[in-house]
Amino acid sequence: MISWIQIYFQKHFRTVFAVLLGVTIISFIFTIGAAPGIGRAGNKLLEQPFYGHNLGSEQEARRIFRDGNFSAQLRGAYQASNAQLQEYSLGRIAGLALADDLHVPAPTEKELGAFIGNLPAFKNEQGAFDQTRYKQFEDSLKTSPEFTIADANRVFRDDARLEALGKIISGPGYVLPSDVAEQLKRSDATWSLAVASWDYASFDAGVQVNDMALQKFFDENAFRYEVPARPKLSLVEFKTAEFVPPVAPTEPEMRAFYEANKNRFPTPADDKKDATKLADASKTPTDDFPKVRAQVEQVMKDAAGRSRASKAANDFTVAVYERKVAANSADLTALLAAQHRTAIQLPAFTFDNPPADRPWLANYAEQISRLDKDRFFSDPVPSPDGYIVLLWNDSLPGHKPMLGEVKDKVAADYKEAEKRKRFVEAGKALRTKLQAAAKSGKFEDVAKAEKLEVKSYANFSVRQPPQDLPYAAYGAIQSFLDKGEVSEMVATGDKGVFTLVVDRKLPDTSTANPRYAEIQKQLAQYTAAANESATLSALVEAELKKHAPAKNAAP
Known part of the structure; x- marks a missing residue:
């Protein structure tokens, strides 16, 4: 239905979807993370009107899809796909525009409270509102730099209004007795x-x-054996171990770190404690820091080393850029030597078959695919040992091997x-x-x-x-x-x-079966929801067609 707009977003705002799909709920603590930049430099800002919004704006697209993702998760759609989230998000905007046209009022505080209390995300296993889950969610928003309590309240109010709109446009959800009987057979046989x-x-x-x-x-099946074009790369390593500070953090620093991260340092079990000592310990707070001090020190030193390795890798790429060093040049060799670094040659590989000793390189397919003669070095990327910078050396063309090969x-x-x-x-x-x-x-x-x-x-x-x-x-x-x-x-x-x-x-399919009314209600709700979805989908499609770019225009 919206294939061209999907292609547009995938091409220009790929990071928007990477951010959205990376948003998860763990014990229902939302972390709607920030991403360093949306899209790529040089994207042409297009004007793409959509019910009073501009889908060509990265900032506005981010807000629309972030709101849609948040709304979907509140309703329990944790596994929604990229395309489903996109269509749902656009449907929300179309629905709010229709609500304006039909003068659907904003919810009262009482109505809003009832709406929030019925959201699947805040219900416990028994289906009742769970105040603890809601409080955890609320607390998580206080530390979120990108999605605030005000943003959540806006989505709550919009969704409550959309629910009221749904009752208007979905219809009564008529179902035939034969449909109820058929569903009863399938569910209760x-x-x-x-x-x-x-x-x-x-x-x-x-x-x-x-x-x-x-x-x-x-x-x-020759296509299955074609060898794709693949780069010849080398990499420069910046290992954490090289940059671990020689001096340990101070005692106050370690204790402060421990107090802020106690869950990372479980206290070792003490098999010699008897029941009496355990009972006494429960009454008197104990200081477990000395038992895990060595772990705390190592974690802090590793973190410092990794941070320094990251800085060194960044400094290297800055030096390559500022000196206008060319790929495979003597200047590059000299720069590496000056920093006491070696470019480690990698065998040519495809992303689905990375080097056996570095399988994690498959995670950097996008970064590698951008490398060429002109942009021959990557940004620093994490490795199991620290950070690396990838260097392009050459590009091998794809070819079709002979059967004997x-x-x-x-x-x-x-x-x-x-x-x-x-x-x-x-x-x-x-x-x-x-x-x-x-x-x-x-x-x-x-x-x-x-x-x-x-x-x-x-x-x-x-x-x-x-x-x-x-x-x-x-x-x-x-x-x-x-x-x-x-x-x-x-x-x-x-x-x-x-x-x-x-x-x-087969079960009794007459109205005498108590399950008949239950199934009838479920089917009616499904039919009503399908009617609402069809209406909003039609509005989305019509608005996109109205402002669709010409077929020969390149977005």
């Missing part, structure tokens, strides 16, 4: 299943490899592909055999004769399924197979799974 698992590893496919088959497979890998891939194909075909034949056995009541006997592992699950519903029920077995439930039917084989990574419906009992 009682199932008894027999699940037979076929071990993929033990399946002998009898695959024979020959040159003709390999060549055909290679030709059809990758024959072993092609042979392994061919054998695996053929085995998987034959496993699926054998599964079809085995399913026919198991279905015939089920009709004569010999499903388990035949399955075991075929070396399948069989496990039974009796009398459960999808509302309360067995914890160890294989995910593949849900296909039989989803397909609503009849009693006595055997599912098609579901091939997972390491197994093929067949599911026999031993029994299926």
Whole structure:
């Protein structure tokens, strides 16, 4: 629906989404972090009107998507994707504009309190408002530099107003009796299943490899073996150990650090304490600092060393920039020598296959991809030992290897592909055999004769399924197979799974069933929410189309 605006944001405001997706809740303490800069220097500021806002402004885009992310998390959408957060955030703006048009009033203090009390993020396991969770959240905002209590209150009020708007535009959520009955069947049916698992590893496919088959497979899958363009790099290390200060921090400094970070230094267990001493200790505060003093000193020295390593790495990049040093030049060699540094050569690698001794380099794909002859050095980036600066040396072009260069890998891939194909075909034949056995009541006997592992699950519903029920077995439930039917084989990574419906009992689908009214209400709420979502999505799409750039314009 909004593909062009998604592409625009991804191209220009990538860091906005990196920040938003990095926001998490731990024990519901929000940390809506700051990021050093949004987008990249040189981005052209576009005018992109959207219901009184400018989506072309990085600052405004940050606020819109930060608010949307916060709102979504309040409602329990912790795992929302980038695209979902984007659409939800734009929908909030469209909804608020519609609320203005319809003169939906701001919530009263009483209404706002009731709204906050019903948010999933502030409820405990029993579904009741948890004052402790709310207080933790409130306290976390006091130390947040980017998302304040005022920001949270604005989102609360906007969302309460959007909830009132939803009651207007969502409609009553009509559902048909047949829909309620169908949902009752699926949610409350009682199932008894027999699940037979076929071990993929033990399946002998009898695959024979020959040159003709390999060549055909290679030709059809040549793209899988293309070697992409990859850089030749070296790196300069600034190890923490080099920069650890020789003098230990003072006693007052260590004690102050310990007092501010006690949770990082658990007191060692003392097996010799008896019950009496423990009881006395609970009454008299004890000073545990001497027991962890050595740990505190080491942590502080390491932190100081890491900080100094970071500064040294930054000073190096500044020197390279200010002296206008060129890649692979004698000036660069001289600068390295003057700082007693060595450029460590790395083998050419791709991001999905970094050097075995430095697998963490895969984390810096974006930084590496920006390096070239003109911008040949990276900003300092963390390493397990401290910091590094990456240096571009050369770029190797991509190429298509000949079969002989990758024959072993092609042979392994061919054998695996053929085995998987034959496993699926054998599964079809085995399913026919198991279905015939089920009709004569010999499903388990035949399955075991075929070396399948069989496990039974009796009398459960999808509302309360067995914890160890294989995910593949849900296909039989989803397909609503009849009693006595055997599912098609579901091939997972390491197994093929067949599911026999031993029994299926349907619930009462009349209005006499107390669950009928409950299901009817749930479906009505779902229908109303779908109506609201469709309305807001249409408003978003219309507004974006109204101000969409020309197709031949480059954002």
